Amino acid sequence: MADNRALAANTEGRFWGAGAMTSQGRWSRRALLRMLGAGIATAGAGPLLPKGARAGSAPSRQAWAALEQQLQGRLLTPQLPWSNASAGVLQKLRNPFWIQDQPMGLQSTGWLGGWQAAASSRAIAAESAEDLAAGVRFAQQHRLRLVVKGAGHDYLGRNCAPDSLLLWTQPMRGIQVHEAFLPQGAPAGTTAQQAITVQAGVRWLEVYVAATAAGRYVQGGGCTSVGACGGFILGSGFGSFSKRYGSGAAGLLEAEVITADGRIRRVNQHQDPELFFALRGGGACSFGVLSSITLLSHPIPERLALVTGGVKAVDDAAYRELIEAVLRFYPRHLDNPHWGEQIQFNPDNSLGFLLTALDLPDAQVRSSLDALLEPFRAQPDRFTVQPEFTFMPFKDIWNAEAWERLKPGAVIRDDQPGAPKGRFWWEGNQGEVGAFWNSYDSLWIPTQALRERPEQVANAFLDASRHRGFTFQINKGLSGEAAEARQRDRATALHPDCYGAAALVICASLQQYRYPGLAGHEPDIQQGQAEADRVQRVLATLRRVFPKAGTYGNETDYFLKDAGQAQWGPHLERLQAIKRRVDPSNLFRVHNGIGNLQG
Template sequence: MYFDILPSVCFVLAISRLVVAQTIIVNGQVLAANESTVTPAFVTVNASASNATADLFPGETRQLTDVVLANLTDLGLTNIVLFGFADPSTAANESIIGPCKTFPGEFVVFPGDITNRVFNLLLGGSLIQTKPLASPCYSDYGNQDKAKCDEITSHWSDDPYIHTNDPTSINAILFEGTSCVPHTVNPFALNCTIGAYPKMSVNVTTVSQIQLAINIARNLNLRLVIKNTGHDYGAKSTGAGAVSLWTHNMKDIKYYENYEEGSYKGPAFKMGAGVQVFEAYEAAHKQNLTIVGAEGKTVGLTGGYILGGGHSPLSSLYGLAADQVLSMEIVLADGRFVTASETSNPDLFWALRGGGGSTYGVVTSMVIRAFPEIPVTTMSFSLSSGEQVSIEQFWDAVHAYFEGFINYTDAGNYGHFVLNATSGNYVWDMAPWFAPNMSKSEFQALTDPFLQKVKGIGIDLKPIYQEYTNFYDAWDKSFPLELWGSNLARYGSRLFPRENWENSTKLSSTFEAIRYVVQGGGVVSAYNLAAAPKSGYPDNAINPAWRETVLHAIDIVSWSQDMYTELITIWSNVLTSDWGAMWRSVSPTSGSYLSESDYIQPDFQYTFWGNKYDRLYKLKKKLDPWSVFYAQNAVGSEDWEMSDYIFGNLPSQNSRLCLKGTNPSQQSHTEEIDS
């Protein structure tokens, strides 16, 4: 249940008297109250005061404290208690404010001129009222501009930077309602609405801003979401009526030549919450080092990517990205800023490395271990069935590749490949086969048995090898910019275990399950990688299934704009109930990767976390008894439900978020499904 820090009657009376101070006193001087004068009232705290093991970034030293709150009250900002901290130990004794997250218009103060002015004043002017990225294409927001619309439209799908640099744009537009997109994305769109985009965003650069937003969201029972880049299959960084924390501009990076934490001593980087993969790799490359990060250039490194685990082209060598974290700075649901490491809040540190984003707090930075720069060799090729290659030959060649998965991951390799059917032919793109710390001759020796098998089938793949002296250049040249999300597709995934390759019958079943999806009209984008390096890995919240994996496969179902809703619904259901069911049947004790998974994954608790879920859930209830943080398929999300659905069974983020069993429209939906 949600509990507020104030009795409900007093709460309503208090917010009705909220006023804005006209003047404040700073260092004995009377000044007009505005963004530039209020924000200096926030205290500057050094690292030792917060238990931090690394120097705090400038934005992390600007903090909200009880003393600051008292000073602001004394200076005339009445009812500053709306931004006050909470006490998890007394949450169970506090009054219930309601079963649903507050929707805009339910309180006179949200949204309201008074609250917005006070909030924006305390934030230093960083509050952004949402205007969807594609709004210049429409007249609804009073900013229609054909030139801007044309620019946005021309780059909507192939330039993720325009989305990651926007406060609210996300990848998973299907689940926010496709409410404001260019006409090339939805030719039937007549207008632009806010949909599931948050009502307002905070352009975060300081800890105090995060604390203020968390506190007012908790005290007003507002939905709170966190967005760095918006890269996510499950729309975790958006929600109707929400206040959003946009961490994208927390870009600080600091290099430590000899960082010490626990048993580790060596090179490390402290990186802010807004640092993206391309920025992190560039910083490491300048020091002749590398770090474990994503394939995608614009993915946010220190946000949901690492918090959810984070697979990498280097995972078969070093493990997942979450395995490399040495410490984190985080603002919790009670508004307090803490350090999580092996020696400070160790349970929280355990959970944050793999437990998922938008669950336990807002991470402001991480310290991540670094590795020496290494050479890389890559291989790429493309094969399609047709006049010269029969369908049987095509699949025999793919099977020959599958047979060596254990050998390849044991050698530290990472193979990204795509299987699909185009114009009646099957297509296999190796994009690419990535061999860290291997010379061309070493890589050729590893791959020669596979190539000889394919030749025996009657196919000459003619692979293209590239040899690089360092990881950065290999990564930069091998992986293009990611395409941005579409409302015409859904994704699912599965982690297939090593044991399926140690038994010929299981390998055959696994291969046929992959083939089944492609033959059924789907696309398979898959990764031959492992996450159990020979050097070992730490105890953290990573799904145990990852430690047994040699194949992470993503299945994609798609449809066209002109399909009628009933047919789209059938295709959408195929992903979960047909393809997904088959993949689960050949890997019954395994799981899936949280960040690239089915939006309505059955039994998501076990599927994403295995036997670690109970511990994660108990910690969630302890640290966030108010359920400040919610995201689709996150720990504790089963306690909540949406009021509206897409295609009958996909919860729409453009709807009311309520405790399960308390939403009348959801109860009606359940009755319809049951009947």
């Protein structure tokens, strides 16, 4: 099961397996002019200080030495891992877990016309909330740019910046399973809940393994190497089973957070509920740095089905027929808490499945898809129909050996010496390791439009697919969400557009294993311009039909217009008020984040 964020964009028109979709994209004229006029911007583009503030002088050697003494050796001078890289290092850079073990390890290396990877002046290898608080106080005192990085997956360059102090949370690895968790300050009579507390450096694979051992499930990200405590939760966080369990943000029960004043706070719905609201989807690294989070856990599902493969049409007319059939089928059969992941629409008139189904009988999964596919099987001269079904106990979903038996090639083992047994990543995620992004964009597709005007939407999908492939990610649209999950989500900062959305459409293009500044491995600007242009043509085609659609802030365009409204809609003013209260000097600022929306 590939992560729904994995848009490898390296192969064209494959429709028969996981991770098969690729897209092609657009170079925006605005981005080109920006690059030609000023060169590629550094990460986290935008004002380094709030408007009206004065830049201070760099910390003195004595100041750095005092911080180093306080941290007892945990203050580092980091470098990008590909600086003067040898062949051996370049090979290691293909392993996401090796990347994460490097203080400046980044899975994405830049964005055409937007940002490029840059090393911080110093990095704190934080082992505790106190280490993080020391870094926050130092940055505040010296008016120093502050950035936060855990696993290093951010697409938008929000986890690195030159001339900055990096809070590197990866060494914080603790996990605690709770049979009966009560948030701090909860009034008498509050019902305790089963939960899991994870520190800032823990990855989702580790959370899932711990939860499974306890007979539980936690709603998180699909990618095994993504950090659990950071941008995923802060940015809303959609996983493979969001229609059943809700967003990652909605599962947050309590957070330990260090705010701009250097205080270590424990916040939840009873203690500082406004800051808690902001941490549940208000944007990555905009309100503070998380040192640990406690997440609601659920009884583990019994059964998982994976549907891959797809359908290929012989010509445009047949493909248009197929698209409309899928769009009509979706609201009636797949828009419910059982189904997740994505459908891929490709330029070669193929449609690919990467669908998950929870706790449905195997026969029902097959019959559900047969209801869609039988009319096309009956026309072998016009359609090639090749679905593939994989069924397994849900408890085996994080078991590499089980995947190697059932679907060889689906997982890649971490073969580093000393790596934990069974640590792996999905083959579908390999395509975004070492990604230099040409373009990336997304918008929500309303379910109502599929019901009321499927012909118009099908025409738009066909026209868009002529430029580049795109994914229809149904787990990132919460139409059809379980009622109890919807209740939790309504208490978060999620853009309300997601509740009526059938799916989030994503189109992207990247150049893999490209490292700005490394001779022989630089991004190809001309290629990037052409592909970025195709991405934006796809989204422009869809926005003519859905001109006011919102988007998911963790997976959107670096050059997003009206970024505040697009990401948070009616919650924007509330989030800005919280920001002014807890971070009046705008210490925590990231591109397109609250407090830096004009960056």
